[in-house]
Amino acid sequence: MTDHYAVFGNPLGHTKSPQIHTAFAAEFGEDMTYGKVEAPLDGFEDSVRAFFAEGGMGLNVTVPFKVEAYDLADQCLPAAAICGASNCLKIENGQILADNFDGAGLLRDVEKNLGVPVSGARILLLGAGGAARGTIVPFLQGGAESITIANRSLRKAETLCEQLGGYGSLTPARLDDVTDSYDIVLNSTSASLTGAEIPISDSVYSGARLAYDLVYGKGKTPFLAHAERAGAEQIADGVGMLVEQAAEAFVWWRGKRPDTAPVIKDLTIPLV
């Protein structure tokens, strides 16, 4: 019996998920398909339930349905519960389970693929949206010494610090108030989608081992170009995070860990 998986989102034109999961399935000869479903904006839940009713085994969820995916699940694993959002569902004994692998995927990319240790690191996290929320706990649990959350709207950074401060050392800040230097600078704002500059001081990069833009496929974004100019040792975009979160989903669904390196290599756009 062939097992069916898919990515759900709207719009979905840009999705790389079918290519990634097809490569993972080929590595192990898994008997599965992976499609894409552009669910209507007001019809996500109906589309998901129809997919499972027709024998679907699991799905990835992208913009704008991650909160709805969390809401419809019968059970949420801890990462999804912390985020209040899910990027991955599966069905087990008739129950829909929700997890969220964005943070775990980013952590694995930083440590394993880029070789930058998180343990003991002082981290600057730019942005306080959904991707930031998913990043904080995995990085604190990975041993980060502290995370400063800098956002255009200070209130959102403060709220994240209040809600997740029990997991470790979190400090809120306005973007243009940050002047310390950090070991790792993560850009989880969506500024790079439109090519916008982020008003951040050069000083944050003096001694930075890594500046990482969660956005992928945009080449050397203004954020990455600034980090490089200001002295960051290494720059990277979010393609590795994308592939690593997919690998975590694959492990959850199929119980096998795929080799991500060739898939990342295929999808990488040079940072020029």
Ligand code: NDP
């Ligand atoms: P949200 O819409 O939830 O949050 C957006 C954040 O960006 C907010 O903090 C917002 O600040 C900030 N922001 C937007 N524009 C600007 C700007 N011009 N200058 C400064 N700050 C700005 O988005 P998500 O958290 O869901 O996603 C963020 C990014 O992460 C996206 O670009 C997405 O592509 C990427 N991503 C990548 C993944 C991967 O696998 N590589 C996975 C998930 C996300 P404010 O609160 O002030 O509005």
